Amino acid sequence: MIPRARRTSLMTRGLSLVEALMANFLLATVILGLMALSGNALRLSATSRAEVSALRLAETELSECREWLQNSPGALASWPGLPGLASWRSHPDFLAAEYRVDLAAQPDYSPFWQREMLYPAGDRRSLDHSGLRAQVRVRWSGGTLKLVSLIADHRRQWRASNPLEISSQPSASLTVAKGGQLELKVKAFNSQGQAEPDAMFTWSVQPGTSCGMIQSQSRDGRQAIFAHQVPKRSGVGFISGPTGSCFIVATCRLWGQERSERLLVNLQ
Amino acid sequence: MRSVRGFLLIFCLMLGVLLCLLTMALLSQQLLGRGSAKKLQDLVQARCLAEAGLENVRMKLDKDLRFPPHLAPECPVFSYSQACYDVDDQVIGFYKVEIDYRLTAPPYGLLKIRSEGLLGEAFQPRARCCLRAELDASPWDRSNASNPNPDLYKTLNCVEEP
Numbered sequence: 381m382i383p384r385a386r387r388t389s390l391m392t393r394g395l396s397l398v399e400a401l402m403a404n405f406l407l408a409t410v411i412l413g414l415m416a417l418s419g420n421a422l423r424l425s426a427t428s429r430a431e432v433s434a435l436r437l438a439e440t441e442l443s444e445c446r447e448w449l450q451n452s453p454g455a456l457a458s459w460p461g462l463p464g465l466a467s468w469r470s471h472p473d474f475l476a477a478e479y480r481v482d483l484a485a486q487p488d489y490s491p492f493w494q495r496e497m498l499y500p501a502g503d504r505r506s507l508d509h510s511g512l513r514a515q516v517r518v519r520w521s522g523g524t525l526k527l528v529s530l531i532a533d534h535r536r537q538w539r540a541s542n543p544l545e546i547s548s549q550p551s552a553s554l555t556v557a558k559g560g561q562l563e564l565k566v567k568a569f570n571s572q573g574q575a576e577p578d579a580m581f582t583w584s585v586q587p588g589t590s591c592g593m594i595q596s597q598s599r600d601g602r603q604a605i606f607a608h609q610v611p612k613r614s615g616v617g618f619i620s621g622p623t624g625s626c627f628i629v630a631t632c633r634l635w636g637q638e639r640s641e642r643l644l645v646n647l648q
Numbered sequence: 649m650r651s652v653r654g655f656l657l658i659f660c661l662m663l664g665v666l667l668c669l670l671t672m673a674l675l676s677q678q679l680l681g682r683g684s685a686k687k688l689q690d691l692v693q694a695r696c697l698a699e700a701g702l703e704n705v706r707m708k709l710d711k712d713l714r715f716p717p718h719l720a721p722e723c724p725v726f727s728y729s730q731a732c733y734d735v736d737d738q739v740i741g742f743y744k745v746e747i748d749y750r751l752t753a754p755p756y757g758l759l760k761i762r763s764e765g766l767l768g769e770a771f772q773p774r775a776r777c778c779l780r781a782e783l784d785a786s787p788w789d790r791s792n793a794s795n796p797n798p799d800l801y802k803t804l805n806c807v808e809e810p
Contacts, residue, residue, distance in 0.1 A: 636800025
């Protein structure tokens with residue numbers, strides 16, 4: 381029979397090795413698991429850096445696009461032919477990503493009142509040629525992003541002489557019979573001699589030796605109808621003025637500067 | 649002598665717990681960074697929408713003789729909002745513009761614009777950014793009052809609301 385002290389010693393021999401093996405096994409398991417988690421953390425970090433870098437690229441390209449449109453006089457008319465548009469390109473400072481710039485016309489209207497949007501599209505005070513939608517897309521191995529904004533047109537100057545041109549229908553002569561009407565159209569011209577789109581006008585009549593009235597005008601003022609009649613002073617209805625002449629005045633404001641044009645009309 | 653049996657296991661367990669804590673801290677930090685990057689992208693788009701609102705106001709001021717409409721003396725602020733579309737006509741967000749023309753009269757000659765960009769739904773936006781701009785509405789050149797203002801509606805100041 382083994383003595384008790386020797387039996388205890390025999391039972392405990394080798395336990396240090398078992399203990400060390402178990403400890404090693406446990407530590408290896410924990411470390412392997414943590415390595416996998418750390419890999420995920422590093423991947424997340426790289427993804428975040430790439431996203432921020434792509435965002436900077438998109439911001440840079442959008443601001444360059446805005447600068448180009450607002451500093452180039454003919455940009456709004458010629459943007460479909462812009463080189464590099466709607467194609468993927470790489471940037472020398474952002475080698476890991478590609479970017480693409482897309483532009484599109486921005487139909488818009490000017491709210492004389494807040495209910496402008498309730499009018500049919502064709503009857504609104506349109507500003508369909510005064511700005512562009514700009515979209516920059518960036519793609520890299522980890523994903524894509526998109527930035528969208530609106531860019532207003534370049535500001536120009538009025539044409540020095542005859543900034544407004546009024547045309548009439550019938551155009552043969554500017555003589556209006558009693559009770560007759562004259563259809564009017566007006567355009568504004570910039571310093572490059574181009575008719576400025578989206579300009580809005582107001583009409584008025586300056587009495588001369590006779591008078592008439594603007595019977596109606598489109599909501600944007602680009603067209604108007606002049607009638608050789610004036611409201612009765614008392615009662616309802618209209619009367620024609622005497623034979624004479626008056627001025628039809630069209631006024632427009634572009635880029636903060638107002639211009640007017642007068643048209644002499646003979647009234648029979 | 650005190651028994652030291654089993655200290656190695658306990659030591660490994662404690663070390664493992666410590667390493668776990670450190671790794672979880674690192675992981676949560678990277679997750680927060682990832683969330684911040686996503687949030688930053690939304691904020692930048694919201695700022696682009698606010699800038700789109702300012703550009704829209706400039707388009708209207710440049711071309712429309714009657715803009716902004718003066719509704720009544722008791723209502724010196726005109727506001728409107730519009731959707732912003734991408735090139736495929738998908739709604740990206742909205743911008744709300746407020747035009748305050750209380751200071752357009754001399755001697756101030758200022759038009760104050762507040763443009764708020766809302767990304768996503770108008771009533772529950774994912775991100776919002778607000779820009780305040782002051783435009784030069786003085787009809788005369790500020791340096792020489794006998795000359796007309798050569799750059800009417802020039803942006804004098806533009807700041808982002810915190």
